[in-house]
Amino acid sequence: MSEPKPPKSSQRRPLADNPAVHDQVYEAIRQALITGRIAPGVGVSLRSLAAELGVSPMPVRDAVRRLVAERALAINPANKRLSVPSLTAARLEQLSQARLWIEPELAARAAPRADAALIKLLQSIDEEVDAALTLGDVDRYMTANHRFHFAIYEQAEADVLLSMAGGLWLQIGPFMRVVFGRVGADGLVADRHAEALEALKAGDAEGARRAIAADLSEGMDKMRAAVEAGG
Amino acid sequence: MSEPKPPKSSQRRPLADNPAVHDQVYEAIRQALITGRIAPGVGVSLRSLAAELGVSPMPVRDAVRRLVAERALAINPANKRLSVPSLTAARLEQLSQARLWIEPELAARAAPRADAALIKLLQSIDEEVDAALTLGDVDRYMTANHRFHFAIYEQAEADVLLSMAGGLWLQIGPFMRVVFGRVGADGLVADRHAEALEALKAGDAEGARRAIAADLSEGMDKMRAAVEAGG
DNA sequence: AGTCTTGCATTGTGATCGCAATTGCAGGCC
DNA sequence: GGCCTGCAATTGCGATCACAATGCAAGACT
Structure with missing residues (x-):
């Protein structure tokens, strides 16, 4: 009834250290x-x-x-x-609208909480963004741009909205790649990160909201143009 | 070669018919x-x-x-x-704000698409809502109310926004239960479903937006009061 | 030669097993 | 009597197996 059952070679890493x-x-x-x-x-x-x-x-x-x-x-x-879901104009339009509401809101909530450490971090990330941009390194730009935005949003201490924003970026990622594929990296040099930084430094919630809204809006416009061009 | 098919005791339902x-x-x-x-x-x-x-x-x-x-x-x-995540004021505030943006938007988008079949469906659901309300049947009210809102939202043909709204209801459910626990079913009789129905029948997008916004707003106010009272 | 069918490989789903870690609860110690 | 300690039960995670269903390609038939 009971069999010796060779213990198998099931190699398992020690679960002790965290990341599953x-x-x-x-x-x-x-x-x-x-x-x-x-x-x-x-x-x-x-x-x-x-x-x-x-x-x-x-x-x-x-x-x-x-x-x-x-x-x-x-x-x-x-x-x-x-x-990956296909890139339709309807999807992009909904994602744009959702982002244009949530992310400026998060920026506005973050502004009063912005401290010197955050400003310093954002400045270094923005340098990374610019560096990736001049190098034309798409992956680095995408990663750095994401980090810039979410370094701000995390400061808002609004986890529900933050996770919604995170979900939207996950869905918008493929669209951003199309932009690079069509207009090239030069088409993206104009971001509003500097404006956002100024507003955050001043604790100006509405200024931060406007800066992020403008940043997103311009990016989404480019995506829309790219998607429409690509059928 | 007959196959009596007794291969295992692992009873498995035929995967052919859909629901996994x-x-x-x-x-x-x-x-x-x-x-x-x-x-x-x-x-x-x-x-x-x-x-x-x-x-x-x-x-x-x-x-x-x-x-x-x-x-x-x-x-x-x-x-x-x-x-289930605990009911904090911060969570409720974020969920309120998100719902107050997404759901009226969905209602506005649904308005031009509302046809007679939808109106008829909504009327029957609303009767179910009222019936559950007078009976004090909490589960039935919750279910019917949910169906009323999402019958509208589905008509908007905006799947991204729709899934966001669905996610928010999932998170708000536990809060709604507190309302019933504290104020009783009578506190909820005043909904704006009739107004929403009128606006949809007229294809009035802004009217539908306002009606749903008012409906949500009042409900969320009650939840806030209940949560604050309940510590 | 073109189309249909058959056969095999591959896939997602669910069940079961093994393992490490935590929890719960005794029983013993101070 | 209260606090700590040790052991058994439980839990989540991951691996592997089993099975139904689909995809794909080669073969058969007209």
Whole structure:
């Protein structure tokens, strides 16, 4: 009845140190989405993703489910294969409108809480943004720009709104990549980060709101033009 | 070669017909959250939930992960036990503000698309709302109220915004239950459903926006009062 | 030669098992 | 009697297996 049952070679890493595997997978895919490294429409499979990342399909399933819940990935109900949602004008319009409400609001809430440490951090991130921009390094620009915005938003201490904003960036990432593909990096040099910094330094909530709104608005306009041009 | 098909005791339902088990579990928990049947703060375990629903822990894990991604459930990082997020004033304030932007917007978008079938459906749902209200049936009221709002929102054909609104209701459900616990069902009789119906019938986008905004605003005020009273 | 069918590989889903870690509860010590 | 300690039970995570269903490609038939 009881069999010796060879203990298997199931190699397991010590769970003691924090980051769970499915969280690492989540972060990996998340970063890929934010920087737009994953092309929309291509259907990948769970097992192939797992093999690519060197883990078992299980944590990938968990991570993918999170991303699907955040609408950063989509599942074809027929195939059940997963892909990045396609870039439609309707989607972009909704994402634009949502971002244009949430993110300026977060900036406004952050302004009164902005301290010297935040300003310093933002300045260094903005330098990174500019450096990536002059180098034409798309991934670096995307990552740095994301960090700039969310360094501000995190200061707002509004976790519900913050997570909504995070979900929106996950969905907008693929669109941003199209912009680079079409207009090139030069088309993006004009951001409103300096204005935002000034407003935050002065604790000017409405100024921060306007600066971020303008920054987003211009970026979304470019995306819209790129999407319309690309059909 | 006859196949009696006794291959295993693992009873598996034919996957052909659609609803996957983890989706059913998701819907079950979702409904429980929307109607506020799950009290905040209590920590349940995956296995206990699975046993309660009569399924294996696996689909429960999937469903819970979705709900955690939508911030409808929270995981205590120490215990790793999951619970409904506690009702803080800060959370309610953020949820209120987000709802007050998204849901009136969806109503405004739905107005030009409202046809006779929708009006008829809404009228019947609103009767259900009133019936539940006079009976004091909390679950029925919550469910019907939810259906009334989302029957409108779905007409907007804005899936991104719609899913955001859905996520917000999931988070607000527990708060709504507090209102009933404190002020009783009588405190909620005054909704703006009639006004919304009139505006939709006339295709009046701004009227629908105002009606839904007023409806939400009054409800959220009651919740705020209840939460502040309840500490 | 073109179209349909058949067969195999691959996929997502769910169940079960194993492991590390935490929790709960005794029982013992001061 | 109260506090601490040690052991058993429980929990989440990940791996592996099983199975139904789909995708794809080669073969068969007209």
